[in-house]
Amino acid sequence: GTGALPGTPDFTDDKGRLTKNDGVLIKNMREGVQSIGSPMAMPAKGGNSNLNDDDLNRVVIYMRERFL
Numbered sequence: 635g636t637g638a639l640p641g642t643p644d645f646t647d648d649k650g651r652l653t654k655n656d657g658v659l660i661k662n663m664r665e666g667v668q669s670i671g672s673p674m675a676m677p678a679k680g681g682n683s684n685l686n687d688d689d690l691n692r693v694v695i696y697m698r699e700r701f702l
Contacts, residue, residue: 635701641672645701652702659697660690 637644643651651659664687668675679685 641669659694663690
């Protein structure tokens with residue numbers, strides 16, 4: 635979660651990606667997102683089309699509990 639690879643976000647940064655609201659984070663996960671400085675975009679649903687909105691909500695909750 636610390637953004638150790640080039641272009642990967644640091645979820646522990648108190649001014650970073652997790653400062654966005656849940657709706658934005660879920661939209662980014664659902665649709666995919668290109669991080670600034672990353673040579674590759676994160677695919678929609680992380681490449682797992684079986685994930686539903688409830689799963690994505692649980693991921694946001696986990697990230698907030700784990701990294702903030």
